[in-house]
Amino acid sequence: GENVEQHPSTLSVQEGDSAVIKCTYSDSASNYFPWYKQELGKRPQLIIDIRSNVGEKKDQRIAVTLNKTAKHFSLHITETQPEDSAVYFCAASRSGGSYIPTFGRGTSLIVHP
Amino acid sequence: DTGVSQDPRHKITKRGQNVTFRCDPISEHNRLYWYRQTLGQGPEFLTYFQNEAQLEKSRLLSDRFSAERPKGSFSTLEIQRTEQGDSAMYLCASSVSTGKREGHSYEQYFGPGTRLTVT
Numbered sequence: 001g002e003n004v005e006q007h008p009s010t011l012s013v014q015e016g017d018s019a020v021i022k023c024t025y026s027d028s029a030s031n032y033f034p035w036y037k038q039e040l041g042k043r044p045q046l047i048i049d050i051r052s053n054v055g056e057k058k059d060q061r062i063a064v065t066l067n068k069t070a071k072h073f074s075l076h077i078t079e080t081q082p083e084d085s086a087v088y089f090c091a092a093s094r095s096g097g098s099y100i101p102t103f104g105r106g107t108s109l110i111v112h113p
Numbered sequence: 114d115t116g117v118s119q120d121p122r123h124k125i126t127k128r129g130q131n132v133t134f135r136c137d138p139i140s141e142h143n144r145l146y147w148y149r150q151t152l153g154q155g156p157e158f159l160t161y162f163q164n165e166a167q168l169e170k171s172r173l174l175s176d177r178f179s180a181e182r183p184k185g186s187f188s189t190l191e192i193q194r195t196e197q198g199d200s201a202m203y204l205c206a207s208s209v210s211t212g213k214r215e216g217h218s219y220e221q222y223f224g225p226g227t228r229l230t231v232t
């Protein structure tokens with residue numbers, strides 16, 4: 001089955017700095033990679049996703065890059081703000097019916113004002 | 114509120130008791146997923162329904178766990194003879210699939226979860 005590794009487990013930055021979270025996956029058939037943000041005590045919410053036919057995707061201050069050859073993908077947050085503080089999960093899944101994602105263990109991002 | 118809802122939000126039970134959780138997905142979503150999340154971990158897949166059919170179950174889902182989605186709308190997850198190791202957040206998510214490649218929506222919408230504590 002799929003195995004997703006996520007690093008770092010904790011990331012502390014100053015407001016305005018950039019943050020990068022990295023994930024690797026094992027199943028070369030995975031072709032959909034969502035990122036979820038989970039604030040304390042709240043539900044996970046999709047913030048950005050990327051499909052394997054695309055190398056990079058941006059949405060305002062967040063971007064995701066995908067390297068299919070190396071089987072890794074990254075989340076980039078620029079100009080971080082205190083409200084970006086949360087746990088971020090990467091996931092990998094493949095088409096073919098169920099799109100069941102395998103999640104990483106999460107990165108706790110702390111943005112200090 | 115048109116999002117995914119779960120009931121109850123919190124459940125405390127004694128070891129050996131049975132518990133049942135309910136999930137109401139977004140009304141037009143035909144896919145429904147159950148996950149378990151423990152502290153410091155990402156959600157772990159338990160089972161998945163498309164309409165009323167249970168199409169996939171994780172090996173994490175022991176024979177003490179059963180899930181149903183009788184009319185293809187809400188779903189229930191029952192845990193029999195609870196153990197302390199069952200203590201976790203149980204998340205439900207839903208998504209929609211039109212069955213056409215270009216119509217696939219991959220996004221899963223999560224509910225707020227049911228936090229189970231087994232004493």
